[in-house]
Amino acid sequence: MYSEDYYGVLLYSQPEPEPDGSVVESLTPDLMAYLPAYLNASRTMTELQAVEAGEIGLINARRADLLNQCFIDTATWALVLWESELGIETDLSKPYEDRRQAVKAKRRGSGTVTKQMIITTVLSYTNADVQIIENPAVYTFTLKFVGIMGIPPNMANLVKTLDDIKPAHLSYTFEYSYSWWDKIAGLTWSSCSTGTWDALKVY
Template sequence: MSNTVTRDDLLAYIQPFWAEITEACEVLAVDAAELTQADGFLQSVIDNLFVMTADHSLTKWERIFELDVKPEDSLTQRRERISARLRAQGTVTKQSIENVAAAFSGGEVDVIEDFANCSVTVKFVGTFGVPADLESLTAVLRDTLPAHIAFAYAYTYMTWAQLDAKNYVWDAIDGQAVTWDDVDNGALA
């Protein structure tokens, strides 16, 4: 977010008598507008150095990681995919799988290893319901995990005990205009 520089901001840095000269004030007003524009440009450059705040540099990241982009993909989905690829670099470990999955779920993830069956289960424990971009997470895990490792997902939903602990009455739930799927996915959490 860029800062707006005003003529008065610049007047604070020079001798007070300049404020009485119309031409000097006009020059400072133009300078203030240029400084505001330069600050916005600089902020945009800084934002595009980091994946989670980038916008126009995402195309470069996607090219580096050879990611397919669909026209309907949001900036958030594109950022999550790139972030997951960055987290997936190096040796595949339980922690690296958790990091990749957390990039998509926005919450804590637990990976349950089953060595006997050559599989892992990715359990979403920090958020309720199914993550929004599960298709992309699946694609990243297929690219990341060794070919002989199968994977599955386990989701966390709101339980009756958690709902009862909130001491809701039915009228209060109905008043919030939520569906049962919303309740399962933590809308009342």
């Protein structure tokens, strides 16, 4: 309750942001619709109801935003609480999506580490399928990416999480797929002259 996250990182230095104006507007009721029609001619009544409706819209938007923080896929300012609970170092410079992936991967990595758990963790970070080639004699395993060419995105965060969840006595390597020469030999110069060598490697 009195930890750094609740009082140092979130509530004081990172206050809950105000809801987006368009969201507030969409959740603002028309209170005049609930009153007798003759009151529409009253400026006092219409202004009063407009103020009250605006406050109700703000409350509704804040309530919806608070509910979003309860789910990893929609959490924003409360991601710091998810990270704190799972022992993940908070980096506010990272995009929300990267931080959400880290939280989901860490949750999946809780408990006994299995082959399927590692596959699921890799998928959550890179959106790429992977095959695990085990080498028990030398205490290593290879993560071979399939269905994707080149190096997948978000590898730095994946490596950090894998180091956290894998058994300490095991090491691992990655295997990536690139285009072979025969595959691109049939291309014409005009079809590939606008690209780069890096692009051809994953053609």
